[in-house]
Amino acid sequence: MANQNYKTLDSVTVADVEALGIPTELAGKLHGELTRIVRNYGSATPQTWHHISKELLSPNLPFSFHQMMYYGCYKDFGPDPPAWLPDPKTARLTNIGQLLERRGKEFLGSKYEDPISSFSDFQRFSVSDQEVFWKTILEEMNISFSVPPECILRESPSHPGGQWLPGARVNPAKNCLSLRKRTLSDVAIIWQSEGNDEAPVEKMTCQELRESVWEVAYALESLGLEKGSAIAIDMPMDVNSVVIYLAIVLAGYVVVSIADSFAPSEISTRLILSKAKAIFTQDFIPRGEKKIPLYSRVVEAHSPMAIVIPNRASSLSIELRDDDISWPDFLDRVKDSKGLEFVAVEQPIVAFTNILFSSGTTGDPKAIPWTLLTPFKAAADGWCHMDIKNGDVVAWPTNLGWMMGPWLVYAPLLNGASIALYNGSPLGSGFAKFVQDAKVTMLGVIPSIVRTWKAKNSPDGYDWSTIRCFGSTGEASSVDEYLWLMGRAEYKPIIEYCGGTEIGGSFVSGSMLQPQSLAAFSTAVMGCSLHILGNDGFPIPSDVPGIGELALGPLMFGASSTLLNADHNEIYFKGMPVLNGKVLRRHGDVFERTSKGYYHAHGRADDTMNLGGIKVSSLEIERICNAVDENILETAAVGVPPAAGGPEKLVIAVVFKDSDNLEQKLVNLLISFNTALQRKLNPLFKVSSIVPLPSLPRTATNKVMRRVLRQQFSQADQGSRL
Numbered sequence: 001m002a003n004q005n006y007k008t009l010d011s012v013t014v015a016d017v018e019a020l021g022i023p024t025e026l027a028g029k030l031h032g033e034l035t036r037i038v039r040n041y042g043s044a045t046p047q048t049w050h051h052i053s054k055e056l057l058s059p060n061l062p063f064s065f066h067q068m069m070y071y072g073c074y075k076d077f078g079p080d081p082p083a084w085l086p087d088p089k090t091a092r093l094t095n096i097g098q099l100l101e102r103r104g105k106e107f108l109g110s111k112y113e114d115p116i117s118s119f120s121d122f123q124r125f126s127v128s129d130q131e132v133f134w135k136t137i138l139e140e141m142n143i144s145f146s147v148p149p150e151c152i153l154r155e156s157p158s159h160p161g162g163q164w165l166p167g168a169r170v171n172p173a174k175n176c177l178s179l180r181k182r183t184l185s186d187v188a189i190i191w192q193s194e195g196n197d198e199a200p201v202e203k204m205t206c207q208e209l210r211e212s213v214w215e216v217a218y219a220l221e222s223l224g225l226e227k228g229s230a231i232a233i234d235m236p237m238d239v240n241s242v243v244i245y246l247a248i249v250l251a252g253y254v255v256v257s258i259a260d261s262f263a264p265s266e267i268s269t270r271l272i273l274s275k276a277k278a279i280f281t282q283d284f285i286p287r288g289e290k291k292i293p294l295y296s297r298v299v300e301a302h303s304p305m306a307i308v309i310p311n312r313a314s315s316l317s318i319e320l321r322d323d324d325i326s327w328p329d330f331l332d333r334v335k336d337s338k339g340l341e342f343v344a345v346e347q348p349i350v351a352f353t354n355i356l357f358s359s360g361t362t363g364d365p366k367a368i369p370w371t372l373l374t375p376f377k378a379a380a381d382g383w384c385h386m387d388i389k390n391g392d393v394v395a396w397p398t399n400l401g402w403m404m405g406p407w408l409v410y411a412p413l414l415n416g417a418s419i420a421l422y423n424g425s426p427l428g429s430g431f432a433k434f435v436q437d438a439k440v441t442m443l444g445v446i447p448s449i450v451r452t453w454k455a456k457n458s459p460d461g462y463d464w465s466t467i468r469c470f471g472s473t474g475e476a477s478s479v480d481e482y483l484w485l486m487g488r489a490e491y492k493p494i495i496e497y498c499g500g501t502e503i504g505g506s507f508v509s510g511s512m513l514q515p516q517s518l519a520a521f522s523t524a525v526m527g528c529s530l531h532i533l534g535n536d537g538f539p540i541p542s543d544v545p546g547i548g549e550l551a552l553g554p555l556m557f558g559a560s561s562t563l564l565n566a567d568h569n570e571i572y573f574k575g576m577p578v579l580n581g582k583v584l585r586r587h588g589d590v591f592e593r594t595s596k597g598y599y600h601a602h603g604r605a606d607d608t609m610n611l612g613g614i615k616v617s618s619l620e621i622e623r624i625c626n627a628v629d630e631n632i633l634e635t636a637a638v639g640v641p642p643a644a645g646g647p648e649k650l651v652i653a654v655v656f657k658d659s660d661n662l663e664q665k666l667v668n669l670l671i672s673f674n675t676a677l678q679r680k681l682n683p684l685f686k687v688s689s690i691v692p693l694p695s696l697p698r699t700a701t702n703k704v705m706r707r708v709l710r711q712q713f714s715q716a717d718q719g720s721r722l
Contacts, residue, residue, distance in 0.1 A: 006071040009034065010043035020064045030056060030065070046515065049073045050085045053491035059459070066487045067480070080596045082515035083486060084493040091115045094387045094512050096122070099140060107132070119513040119523075126526040127553065133527060134164075134557055137380050141414055142180040145170045146346035153555065160573050160583050162555045164373050165349045172353060172375040172410065173249035174344035177210045181390050181416030184210075188413065189239050190393060190438045193312070194288070194424020201437050204239060209246075214342035216247035218334040223305075225253065225277050227345060230355060232256035232271060232279035234298055237399050237408070238423050240309055240327075244280050245400060245409055252345025254369075255354045259401025259700055260285060264300035266700075271303055273367040273565055274355045278305045283318050286311055287425065295320075349373050354406055355564065356501045366502075366571075367564035374504035375410040377558025381505040382411030384526045386442050386471055386495055387512050390416035395435060396444025396471065397426035401700075403501040404444070404473065417442075427452045432459040439466040443489075444497075446474035446702055450481050451633070455657070464489040469512060473497045474702050476601050476619050478626065479518040486518075496521045498601055500587070502560035502572075507552055507587070508599050521599040529553030531584055532593055538577050539584070547592040547617075549605045551576060551584035559585070590617050607706050609639025609648055611685055618706055624680050625652055628672045631665070633657050636696050638710045640688075649688040651713050655695055666690050 007016065012034065017027040033056050041047040052069050074081035091097045097115035100122060104112035107125050112118050126133040131152045149165035156163060182188075184207035192201045204212070220231070231253050235241040248255045256274040258267055260282075271279070281298045284291040295308050295318060309327040310316045316326050349372050357365035382388040394412040398404040412419045420438045422431050426449055435443060443464075450472075453459060467489040472482070473496075482494055493516040499506035507528045508521040516522055524530045531539035531551045540546045554573070562568050576584045590602040602608070602617035609616060621637035633655045639648035652673060656665070673687045691713065697705040 006068055006075055008043055008075050009038050009048065009069070009072045012068065012072060016068070017065065020062050020068065022062065022065060030061075034069075044073055044076060046082045046085055049082070053084075053486075057487060057491065059464075059488050059490075063484055063487065066483065070483055078596075079594050080517040080520055080598045083483065083518045084491060084516040086116050086513050086515065088114065088116060091513050095140065095383050095389055096387075096511075096513060099136070103136070116513050119511060123523055123526060127524075127529045130527060130555060130557070137383065137526075138376065141376070141379060141383055142178075143170070143175055143376060143414070144178065144180070149349070155555070159561065160554045160569070161559055161561050161585070164557055168349040169346045170349060170372050171250060171252075171344040171346050172372060172414070173213070173246040174346075176246060176410065176413035177206070177213060177250070179206065182206055186416075187418050189242060189419045189421065191239050191421040191423060192430075192434045192437070194286070194422070194430050197430040197433050201434065202239075209243070210341075211339055212243045213246045213250055214340065215331060215334065215338060216243055217251040217342040218337040218340070219330050220247060220251045220253065222333045223278065227252045228254060228351070229277045230254045230256045230274045232258050232274065232276040232303070233400050234258040234260055234262070234267060234279060234281045234294065235309070235400070236260050236282065236285055236423060237405055238421055241280070241400055242409055242419065242421070245406070249353055250342060250344050252347060254352045255400075255406075257354060257356045257401050257405065259399050260294060261399070261700060262297070262401070264297045267297060267301035267303070269364060270357055270367075271301060273357075273364065276304055278307065279303045280307045280309070282309045282311050283316055284311045286423075347372060356403055356406070357401075358501055364565060366566055368502050368560055369562060369564060370406070370504060371561075374558045375406070375414070377504040377556075378407040378410045379414035380527075380557070381497070381499075381509070381525060382407075383415050385497065385506070385509045385511055386411070386469060388412060388415040388417050388442060392417035392441045392468070393420050393439055393466075394418065394442045394444070395420035395422070395438065395440045397422065397431070397446075397449065398444070403499075403504075407505065408444075427458065428456070429458050429460075429462070432462045432464075435459075435464055435467075436462040440464075441466055441468045442471060443467050444471040444473070445485070447472065447477040447481065448475065448702055450477070450485050454481055454484050455633075459488045467492050470494040471497050473499075473506075475704070476603070476623075477519045478623070480627070482518045494518070498589075499525070502563075503556065504558040504560075507556070508591070517596075517598050519600070520594075521601075522597075527557050530591070530599070531579065532591055533577070539579055545593050545595045547590065547602065550587050550589050550591040552587055553579075554582050554585045556585070603706075609637075609650070611639065611648060611650055611682075616681070616685070620681060621650070621652075621677065621685075624676050625654075625673055628676050629669060631657050634696060636704050636706055636709055638706050638713060640710060640713045650686065651689050651691060651709075652687055653691045653693050653696060653709055655693055659692065662692055666692065 014027050014031045017031055037051045057066055100115045108121050111121055134152045145168050147169035149168035154163040154166050186206050187203045188206045188209040189204040190201050231248050256276045258270050282294045285294055298306055306324040307330045351372055352369040353372050354370040356368050394417050396408050420440050422434045469492050472494055495510040497506045497509050506525045509525050510516050510522045514522040532546050533548045534540045572586050573583050576586050588605050590605050592600045603619045607618045618637040622635045625635040636653040638651055640651045641648055677685045697708045
């Protein structure tokens with residue numbers, strides 16, 4: 001953290017505040033307020049920061065003043081200072097707070113105190129008594145089964161992950177469309193299209209959503225495909241693709257998720273792996289003035305029959321292949337069924353509902369089937385951790401090709417909330433205005449989006465005060481960028497959320513019932529247990545700080561139990577340690593548990609390097625390097641084995657905001673990197689070279705491909721390139 005450069009709050013003067021460009025009169029007023037808060041709460045306590053963030057700071061004050069307050073308050077605090085504290089009154093109104101107020105003593109006995117004090121005990125209860133916990137959560141979310149489960153969990157040696165809800169029959173889309181938590185006139189989806197930002201947002205009610213989904217489900221049946229057939233979606237995430245997604249599930253077919261950014265070869269791989277019988281796509285994707293072709297990529301991928309939606313006009317401007325169908329013609333097949341309810345196809349809980357793909361950096365991606373259980377895991381995470389409920393409006397820029405796409409369908413709709421969708425780039429002020437106009441209450445982000453917003457100051461002038469919390473996933477976040485993000489919405493908490501496609505959600509997250517620290521996770525997710533493996537390959541005690549590869553307790557509601565193109569047992573269980581008679585599940589990330597009980601992600605296990613016999617994660621090095629110079633946009637740290645053998649050399653790839661006068665910059669930067677790393681991490685660490693790049697190689701899900709950089713740097717001429 002950059003706090004060493006800041007004064008403690010009791011030594012900040014009016015002149016210091018003025019020096020940030022704040023007018024004299026306002027600087028005096030702010031300093032007076034600061035003095036009052038420090039007098040009441042001390043100069044360096046979490047309560048001090050809590051009151052400063054709520055009473056002193058606003059989005060229109062320079063961010064440098066926010067930094068002065070935060071870093072000054074926590075200058076000598078040590079790791080994991082809380083950026084947000086739960087308030088007892090609000091905590092009682094959360095989903096979990098209300099449940100614990102009603103039934104806390106029943107679950108926890110005399111240990112139960114209140115929702116905040118007893119949250120960690122309740123999380124442990126969710127693991128030790130999965131039967132009661134999941135029965136309760138499914139009831140709280142009003143999930144209805146056409147045939148109820150015989151029990152919640154049946155353990156068996158042949159199923160290391162357990163058999164969940166055995167005997168149940170259900171349809172998740174039917175549950176999304178039900179009226180148990182809402183009325184027909186409630187808003188289900190809110191959206192806006194880029195370029196149309198001055199117009200009012202568009203809305204679809206529950207009644208309109210139900211009728212649209214029923215119509216598409218009838219049209220799907222008219223294609224004569226066998227039930228259980230796989231049907232792909234390769235489209236932007238908009239109101240049409242959400243309707244199509246729900247219709248495929250309602251009618252008893254399986255969605256194949258394909259991201260709209262994929263090249264023909266990647267589309268083809270996914271269609272072949274999933275044995276898709278049809279695909280929904282769009283003619284073009286409008287992006288500003290440009291039209292990005294989509295249908296032509298699907299054709300080049302030799303797709304099966306395509307149903308092609310015109311992007312915004314009412315008719316297609318392109319020629320279709322003989323067997324392909326335009327959207328108007330597709331819907332016209334069932335015009336007599338308009339308004340008629342479609343009877344949901346209820347299937348056994350183990351049936352597939354969605355085939356998703358890991359973002360494989362080498363070889364074929366893993367084809368991961370979600371069963372009918374998985375949507376309820378996604379929704380339960382939203383209910384428990386983001387506190388999604390009736391009346392909420394949930395936005396998260398994503399695509400149905402990634403796990404967060406289906407998550408964004410299920411987590412709001414199964415919890416009685418609205419989905420907010422922006423058709424266009426989330427990076428500019430158009431999206432920031434949409435967040436304001438749609439009155440978004442839960443805004444999901446990935447760190448690279450926040451980095452761009454901060455650089456462009458995209459939210460400037462827009463009112464984000466309706467936000468109750470942020471969610472963040474996809475990659476490691478930065479303390480400073482997320483301090484800035486919290487400050488755009490009057491310091492609402494950021495709930496970090498880390499999991500995987502094969503989990504159907506998360507295993508480590510944050511909570512509205514615990515103090516939240518920036519770029520940190522405060523808890524294992526409800527129903528999950530986390531185990532950090534020590535150097536001997538066995539879990540360290542759960543209350544001891546440490547860093548190592550993360551393993552998961554195997555009994556996880558909604559997690560995968562099979563893969564279409566790989567051996568599930570070999571990938572997730574083979575060679576893992578046994579704890580309390582159960583083999584742990586591999587995840588492959590390196591995690592740290594801190595002395596204060598927070599968790600930090602340190603990248604993939606294969607993103608660690610060995611520098612002079614010391615194991616260190618790339619992320620630890622990158623966090624320090626990113627903060628060295630304001631002209632650095634991002635860095636990637638890799639250990640490169642020298643051609644002649646010997647210990648790995650530390651090479652830093654750097655993307656600069658401004659790449660003028662590079663030669664002199666690189667000389668100075670090498671010195672700065674080494675000084676910072678040796679002071680903050682280890683005096684023995686030394687950067688051997690810096691490689692400037694226009695951008696870092698990333699997977700389609702935005703993860704930095706350090707393996708690719710390592711390969712490139714190893715092959716490069718050591719003399720000239722490094």
